[in-house]
Amino acid sequence: MNNKAIRSVHLTVHLIAVLLLYTVIIPGAYAGDFFKGKTTYVTYCQACHGSDGRGALAGTPNFKRGQVLMKPDAQLFKTIMNGSKIMPGFRGVLKNEDIDNVISYIRSFH
Ligand code: HEC
Numbered sequence: 001m002n003n004k005a006i007r008s009v010h011l012t013v014h015l016i017a018v019l020l021l022y023t024v025i026i027p028g029a030y031a032g033d034f035f036k037g038k039t040t041y042v043t044y045c046q047a048c049h050g051s052d053g054r055g056a057l058a059g060t061p062n063f064k065r066g067q068v069l070m071k072p073d074a075q076l077f078k079t080i081m082n083g084s085k086i087m088p089g090f091r092g093v094l095k096n097e098d099i100d101n102v103i104s105y106i107r108s109f110h
Helices: 003-030 034-044 073-082 096-106
Strands: none
Touching: 034 096, 073 096
């Protein structure tokens, strides 16, 4: 192999390594844990949002119909931290990780 071919092989191996990093490591680190999220939901959210996500209280969005879930995680995260109208904020109550997990859980209602 000449130098150019060797460089191109190196580049390919490097690209594959980077892609693997993105597909394996990064989602594992950031995606919420659905199962842990369920526990948090039942404890802190279900009274208002209902066991099926439809809303047990007037004025709650219907997660089952996907209401408000078109928003990115970061935005839902902010509302859960700060609260909205009668919904209390969970800052200081839930850890960031708990909020990520519960977002992953409410996204499963549709
Ligand atoms: C006291 C009742 C109550 C509790 C407890 C509650 N919510 Fe809510 N939630 C609401 C209401 C009412 C709204 C609609 C607020 C509005 O219209 O601004 C809402 C809105 C939301 C939204 C939509 C945010 C957006 O960006 O539009 C999300 C997501 C949400 N709640 C998640 C949760 C999670 C997760 C929990 C538990 C950690 C929780 N809620 C606990 C009543 C509650």
